[in-house]
Amino acid sequence: MEKDIKFFIDGKRIDGRAKDELRPIKIEVGVLKRADGSSYIEWGGNKIFCAVYGPREAYPRFLQKSDRAILKCRYNMASFAVEERKRPGPSRRGVEIGKVTQGALEPALILENFPKCMVEVNIEVIQASAGTRCAGITAASVALANAGIPMKELVPACAAGKVDDQIVLDLCKEEDNYGQADLPLALLPRKNEFSLLQMDGDLSEEQLEEALDLGRKGCLEVFEIQKQALKKKYITEDVLNE
Amino acid sequence: MEKDIKFFIDGKRIDGRAKDELRPIKIEVGVLKRADGSSYIEWGGNKIFCAVYGPREAYPRFLQKSDRAILKCRYNMASFAVEERKRPGPSRRGVEIGKVTQGALEPALILENFPKCMVEVNIEVIQASAGTRCAGITAASVALANAGIPMKELVPACAAGKVDDQIVLDLCKEEDNYGQADLPLALLPRKNEFSLLQMDGDLSEEQLEEALDLGRKGCLEVFEIQKQALKKKYITEDVLNE
Amino acid sequence: MEKDIKFFIDGKRIDGRAKDELRPIKIEVGVLKRADGSSYIEWGGNKIFCAVYGPREAYPRFLQKSDRAILKCRYNMASFAVEERKRPGPSRRGVEIGKVTQGALEPALILENFPKCMVEVNIEVIQASAGTRCAGITAASVALANAGIPMKELVPACAAGKVDDQIVLDLCKEEDNYGQADLPLALLPRKNEFSLLQMDGDLSEEQLEEALDLGRKGCLEVFEIQKQALKKKYITEDVLNE
Amino acid sequence: MSSVLSDIKKDYIISLLKTGKREDGRGFDDTRNIKIELGIASKANGSCFVQIGDTKVIAGVQCEMGEPFPDTPNQGVFTTNAELIPMASPDFEAGPPREDAIELARIVDRGIRESGAVDFQKLVIKEGELVRVLFVDLHIMDYNGNLFDACGIAAIAALHSTKMPALDEEGNKIEGEFVSLPMKKIPIPCTYVKIADSILYDPSIEEEAVMDSRITVTTEDSGKISAMQKGDVGSFKKEEILDIVRRSKIKGDEIRSLLNEKFSEMR
Amino acid sequence: MSSVLSDIKKDYIISLLKTGKREDGRGFDDTRNIKIELGIASKANGSCFVQIGDTKVIAGVQCEMGEPFPDTPNQGVFTTNAELIPMASPDFEAGPPREDAIELARIVDRGIRESGAVDFQKLVIKEGELVRVLFVDLHIMDYNGNLFDACGIAAIAALHSTKMPALDEEGNKIEGEFVSLPMKKIPIPCTYVKIADSILYDPSIEEEAVMDSRITVTTEDSGKISAMQKGDVGSFKKEEILDIVRRSKIKGDEIRSLLNEKFSEMR
């Protein structure tokens, strides 16, 4: 898949970033009226909405668990989010990302309070540009907090990767397409464990360790942005309520 | 969509009708054994069967309404009803027509007597030639009466339209395909309100008023044919029962 | 469909068999761990697994019968079972074979003991070479016995057919493709009735009678192989348990 | 294809059969009233309405052009589809075709295809490239028993009445000219049910509800058997099968005569 | 598209309407706040975010190339799709488009297609062989009433803002050059509901829950009516229809001005 691309110019990456630098991230909280919790994230060229519904009775019934709520995550990409129109409706890729998103978020939630219920996370990608699953998980975690779902901690996510034999943070489109490895991660910051970990490409053991460390650093930066977004929302609301 | 067609010759329309003249209509009642009520209509080149089932328990259950029966209308066109074979099974067009058919019929029915039940209307187009939705609604209303569903009044339907800047009644195939506007209407004769109204094309306010008036006149003629068909059915049956 | 093929050489068929000779058959019992009963059959070039689950509660509920268990038979051909890859998932052919398989097996089962339950038969064709439905029914009957489903008798199956105006037993691929008739049969040996009977092709009354007789003979041979396979399984288990 | 009928009804039907009578007064080999109307759907290339008793079905035939299947480059394409639409019975549902509809379509399809009723080789316009594509669509309007026979008769009659656009040598339509399908045979399916050892032709819906087993035998003009299909319950003895085959030939000839009459009226 | 609202709420809304007031303080012909943002999805050829009150939708336009339909060899292809995604309402479900989404897509589609808003003939690259294929995809993000107007406005605005790759005479893309769609009109849908004889523009979700009937009228710059659609319940008198048409023209002009402003900002 590699192409003859110059990934580094004067130590800077294709889009001018340093190796350990994130793309710009902006998170808004409570952007949708109908949903119980919601958020909007712009991350590099990605634009993603997230809506959370629940806890409400799980449906269809056979999905209900007697000892806790279930978490359903739906990841959808709008047909117009990419340059070549995507066929509307669920894709195999979307199904898999929904599944790993659920796996990334669930360890941080306290679902035991709501037996037979479900919490639904809807992630809608309006514009896509590498790293949508990490951006979606990041936004979803904030929307879950906005919906008041009890949680142990927020879940920030961020990819590390390898391009031109170097470990870098938060791959951009060209790095994702033509790089050597992509390692999307989600972090449980307090527990210090990874709840999302996928990798495709080619890494040595040492490179993996370096990438996990760099990815963790990126996740912690994303974590700060998540907290700021929530703080801003609630301070603003407090001010308005006074 | 306009084509270079001569819509009027010596004041007569393509098929020899006057501007305010309906195509020939023939309605038969009780033509199917299995259904609770049924009818068959020939209207111009259209041939349509209608079967009504119910009231019976609504299924699936989440559709049930606690204060009244629901009305389900299914409009289907046989693959061989048109010259270019239609793929079997539901089409987007059929789904929409089913929905507007339900909207046209429901205001005339008394569904409050049957909570948690459903009444099903099945419209099957065997041969199609412009105006199937109006013919279907007309037939369905008669089949509902034949099934003994309580109703405030029958619902006749008929289209008005614009061809060659003239308002005409009951468009034929060529007028429908190459005309300037099509305005299918269903009338509640006693209430004097329209329960079906769709329009595509290009009408001025004055033309709309003229079309509504002409369409209403057409609906009232259809209404007479509906009543005759029911009368004939029940007189015949009375005679046979004696 | 006939081709210019020499079906008989020195009185022997294309694959060297006599007219009334079966292809080699091998049946193993209890080959799958998870299923309640299972079997594996190799019959000529066919390789087929069969798994039986149940009796367990029938699902979805509206399928339940208050006086007996229902029998569900699913016939599936793996994409790679034939030379031209078959699209994965259910086919119209598979649906029909599932239905006739159910019809062939059900008369031999005692389903009245298990109201509201279902017994599921799953037939999976891994390699196909003419006669999969008969091989599947044969294997399924053995797997049902292995699952302990109460039954009146085993159901052996075998096809008769017509090639080159001669009635032969157990068609091979070429005979099936280019022959004159195929008559798959399943036999209830004790009742001496046929519970599977399909035919496509061209038979006179006399040929039909000859084919039914020959097919019955084939079924009875298959019946012996079924019994041996079950005997071997349970003798082996008895020995191991001692 | 089953309804709920009380055991009492079943006992009643069986006790009647023991005295040689059917519930509706018919003899064991009597057909209900048959009505056949060719050309009911005039937009189709061929069509036929068949009513047997209160069972009503319509078959429509449409012709298109397309590529042959790779394994049969010298044959036209033939597809049969059946829709058990909710109109026909309170038990039928909308949605993708269910098992019953698939089985029905496949049996009608084979009854026509395997009998050689249509000369598929004459449907080739350019070998391996362009052939006639035939669709037979079966719509069940009113379901009151014996769908197989009604559909089988409607399909073969619709095919015999089909007029396709005539084509010139390059495969272009000749405006206003039509040709018939190259038909060779009239295979007729005859369905029998067994109820407590009585074997009855043309079962009513009540008889189907209590039947022990069912079988359909398709015969041709020549008396040859071209297809057989045991239904989804029960079993038959060899002697019963041979008896049914003999009776099918007689009934098949009767219906063929009826159709031939209709075909000659049409011309 | 209905929610459960208690009868008490309904009575309250009606009693307010009798005094000439709407629950949210608007006059009968007042729109909720409208926000229109062109180009929200920059990977698409055209896009528009529309917010009416708390209802939020996005329309994306994408252009491909392909064959024309056989019956319109001299026109581009135009397809509209709507997704009532589970994000937008607790009542929407994932899965294939439901009746509501199909109706919505078809109405928006016809409102644009039949009005002649796009000059489809200018989308032909090689007659009968190669044309532009336009997809309009509607994503409902937040459903709080009056989806038809929000979607209709978003679709027409996205089309007006669309930039397609320029093509040379052979139909090859000219790298880096873009052309606008050949737009001719700005049809605007205006939706009204009737509640106890009051007729209200731009219904809120609460008003939709208690409405007796609903109608959408699409008008053009010239004041012509290009489409109408009565909703799925209730009925209207002739006089009511004509009154709504008159009011639609005024509201349609207001929204057209707003869009024209946005379009000129864009240039």
Added chain:
Amino acid sequence: MSSVLSDIKKDYIISLLKTGKREDGRGFDDTRNIKIELGIASKANGSCFVQIGDTKVIAGVQCEMGEPFPDTPNQGVFTTNAELIPMASPDFEAGPPREDAIELARIVDRGIRESGAVDFQKLVIKEGELVRVLFVDLHIMDYNGNLFDACGIAAIAALHSTKMPALDEEGNKIEGEFVSLPMKKIPIPCTYVKIADSILYDPSIEEEAVMDSRITVTTEDSGKISAMQKGDVGSFKKEEILDIVRRSKIKGDEIRSLLNEKFSEMR
């Protein structure tokens, strides 16, 4: 992919693990019995039956010819499909592939695709026009834990054993001549579960039912890591991940030896 196991069972498994023992007597890094049989489905171009303990899967490979994807004109097409058929478990259902089957297919697909195991460029017959199209179909026959490893091993083994029809320069099949797939590597997936801080290779179905988290690591001959996938519950510490990677290399080499033996038997 979960079963219901009582809490008692879970406590029992954990208490055993604390004493360093697994329920079935294995050490933490022991595989259950592995059986590999190449060529089980002889109609396919390549096939492999893999049994790990009581888990049984079959992979079939079929080769067709077709167009390449527009964005990779110089590569063959590769598709992986998995069917969790009802045969394999009382919890699997018939119908379209569920989430689990989609995830399984995608992970096996990427494990092969991204590792460069197949030289896709050598599957091109005519660039941008005609390429080999490879289908890998995975059938799960008996589900008793650790599906990912069983399927990953079956798929790569089936590919290594695949014989495609040889082609002449124009892309026509040379009757009776076959060529192997251009294989470059043998990536092997190794799956580990964490249960109460113990990390176990090749989980049984009982262990999967009580696991806290799961991870699959795919390594190559060179010891390189080519793919990783954390499963759908739980989380891992960095140290745990690095430990698992080290152990995966050892187990991966063991299985590669086993496969290489089979491949040399085959020749």
